[in-house]
Amino acid sequence: MGSSAAWGGLLLPGLLTAGTIGLWAASRLPEYLTALLFFAIAMILGIAPAEVVFSGFLSSAFWLVLSGFVLGVAIRKVGLADRAARLLAAHLSGSWPRMVGGVVLLTYALAFAMPSNMGRITLLMPVVMALADRAGLAEGGRGRIGLALAVGFGTFQLSASILPANVPNLIMAGAAERAYGAHFTYLSYLLLHAPVLGLLKGAVLTGCISALFPATPRKDIVAEAPGPLSAAERRMGLLLATTLLLWTTDAWHGIQPAWVGLGAACFCLLPRVGFLSGDEFAAGANIRTCIYVAGILGVTAVVVHSGLGAMIGDALLPLLPLDPARPGLGFATLAALTVLLNFVVTANGVPALFTPLAQGLAEGTGLPLLTVLMVQVIGYATPLLPYQASPIVVAMGMGKVPARDGLRLCLLLAVVTLALLVPLDYAWFRLLGWIS
Template identity: 75%
Template sequence: MAVEVWIAAGLVVLTIGLWATAKLPEYLVALLFFAAAAMLNLAPPEVLFSGFASAAFWLVLSGFVLGVAIRKVGLADRIARSLASRLTGSWPRLVGGVVALAYALAFVMPSNMGRIALLMPIVLALAERAGLGEGSRGRTALALAVGFGTFQLSASILPANVPNLVMAGAAESAYGIHLSYLPYLVLHAPILGVLKGLALVACLCLLFPAKPQEVLPAEPDKPLSPAEKRLGMLLLATLALWISDGLHGISPAWIGLCAACVCLLPRIGFLSGDEFATGVNIRTCIYVAGILGLTALVGYSGLGALMGAWLIQVLPLEPGSPTRSFAALVALTSALNFSVTANGVPALFTPLAQSLADASGLPLLTVLMVQVIGYATPLLPYQASPIVVAMGMGQVRAKDGIRLCLALAAITWMVLVPLDYGWFKLLGMIPG
């Protein structure tokens, strides 16, 4: 290995280590990475700062803008009032309703953090209405339903999850592969969305049994305000364009950016300049750019090819055994989750995908898609920052989050991964 590769490897390990241990804020680690890589001349600026030109960066930014607008116009409060009487009849219905809401919202709000910031106050207020007070098992379950439903299920929707965006940006820059909204949804939603959602509801009901009080229907809501109507129409139009991106060829990122611009327009929009400055989480946007820059450095420096060669020798990848190769790739992404967390898995895995595809005999696109199963199934809460944020907002004890993580991971490995293999094969993603 050349000296430059050793230096790049050291910087990558240090950066990922700081992100994994949270010793410094994630945005500061990203800025330190940019500064160190630029000062050491490890790659040209267009490589290091390619994250700022990626679709992922702009989709995260637009997601935050849409989330702030939804809260401001009052759609969040309207949803909370309408849910109370419909969901509090039984415990499975209440838990299932919250999980379904978290999943449904992922179709219109691309940001995990934005959805959690929107949903958690609604769900905690719903828990209070149902008699599930602070510290109760029921309140804990509903808070976990928001966190796990928001992060894990949204992995099945391309623009709704930061790791998805990192993977899409890295695949585009490394291999010229452009992922489309609808094919991605068809591949992942049946297993990682619907079936995993049902497994999540079952785990929550069994691990945290509760008896919510029934809430009587409230007085009818006031008619939608003009701002709510305009924003609702904008969200519907945005979703329609996201779903049909295979027809018109416009990236979901640019669709989201246009919607965000409409939200910021004077008179027509919903947010002022001050509200944009205080409500949009620029820290996370810089973090995403940093991850993509790190991915680009891994590929440019040759570090990815070297790591791929080593992994090929260690993993049981065989061209004639797609089942074993599929399981080994899922295991690899699950193992990477421990050290680099969910956001870092696609940054490290995607540059290795071509080498892994050559060794396993699986198509490159299949190898790229397999990683979704691994990073969408954290074994411990710290591996997914949205879950950690949700647990903090809901005052959930660490051991409760760990119990749910392990239970859901066990179901995923024993039931959902084999089903996913069969679904991949049925769709022609696995030859033979």
């Protein structure tokens, strides 16, 4: 009787969660509208208290996403990011792997200063396509397609190794904070993920693109002489340097990256000394995505509050080959599980589904809870199909990349990641003490 009552109490939260995730996966409605429907239905039916349903708006992840949009708009407006990208692009000629690797490195380097994936793609794609023109890479040719994919895949996949630079990271951090009170510092997260998921994966991505999309670029690309820095560019550069410094030292001063970003965003909006007007803020701050992020965090909170996550975990654990005596097998299983979850909820939704299960998975694998939470980063950063990562889809559209080419690169990169990088990641986790 008690079991039946428990299942009955989970029916409405389960249906709402499944319906919300299903609509996000199928993209039948805009993502922000699905989030708003979730809020409305949850409150009308009394599925959870308001502080649970709307907890996403209280999360640091929501405010870091909003701050990232403001910083991205300001950087583009003053011309600082465009100047930096063009200066770097002038040094990418010489060979095809060097050009591809330079673009991949550019996407990774920019992720440290510009938190928004979409903002970086919007900034870089015109610059990289102009570089393709100067390099003599024809419209629709393999080389041009390769550079466009380097922007999309480098922007999304490599930025997963930098805590504030990727929406799934922020959702994961917010969900872990809400569910377990876990907090991740900027430097510890970077040290854990950057060597393998950042640098090594960048090298693998360069090799895959160079092999799949061979090209012969011109070697006599002429660099454009940059003009002097404007006063706005100098002030924006100082603000970015200060923000990055505070992000990298958060373990010492105790201010979370979200509040550092929010302070920088507020400076950008100040009259006279800032960079953006109210109209520019309204046009550039993607409130739709912010609502979507808050909706995902709200779903996670409802799953935890209702006990649905624990029940799903109890049902899932017996089906997985988990053995506390074999941590390597548990690590590989969790990585594969999160890769497969991309099919159901796409990369942004994986943390909402996986994080509430982390406690049960930690008990089943014998791995520490924080380690289980970190393993999911490998999975949601490794989509098997382009639709599973919206920044990649946006980049393919801007670069006029055929779907089959994006699919080929997705599958090849996923195979190499699972076969080569996951074992290396396991060894790195052990070396740093995240696995005993």
